[in-house]
Amino acid sequence: MALFINEECVLCTACEPECPNGAISRGKDIYVIDPNLCTECVGFYDQPQCLKVCPVSCISVLAEAKTQGGFYQKFMRLMS
Numbered sequence: 001m002a003l004f005i006n007e008e009c010v011l012c013t014a015c016e017p018e019c020p021n022g023a024i025s026r027g028k029d030i031y032v033i034d035p036n037l038c039t040e041c042v043g044f045y046d047q048p049q050c051l052k053v054c055p056v057s058c059i060s061v062l063a064e065a066k067t068q069g070g071f072y073q074k075f076m077r078l079m080s
Contacts, residue, residue, distance in 0.1 A: 002040050003048060005031050008058035015050035015059065021078060024050060030058075037078065 005015075009030035016024045016031060021044075023037035033050075040048045051059050 002035075002062055003033050003038055003050065004060050004062055005033055006058050006060060008056055010056055010058075012055060014053045014055060018049040018053050020044040020049070033059075039078070043076070043079070 005024075007030060011026065011031065013031075016026070018024075019038075020041060021037045021039055023034045023039075024031055025034070026032075048059075048061075051061075
C-alpha cells in the first residue's frame, strides 16, 4: 500500500470520484484506500489525483511505496 488516508479526513467526498480505479470508498469514520486497487494513478495521470484534490491534506504516501513499475504492472492487471 502506498497511499493512506489518516484520521484527519473530514468525509468531504472530494477524493472518491477522482480515483480512476475505484480504490477509494467511505469507511466507518473516514474514507479508505483499497491497496489492491490503488496504483497511485499510474497509467492514468502523472500524479495521484486524490492527493491533488484533498482539501485537508489527509492523504499520505507511505515509506514502503511500490515502484512506478510495480504500479504499472498492477494497472495492467486491473485493466485486463
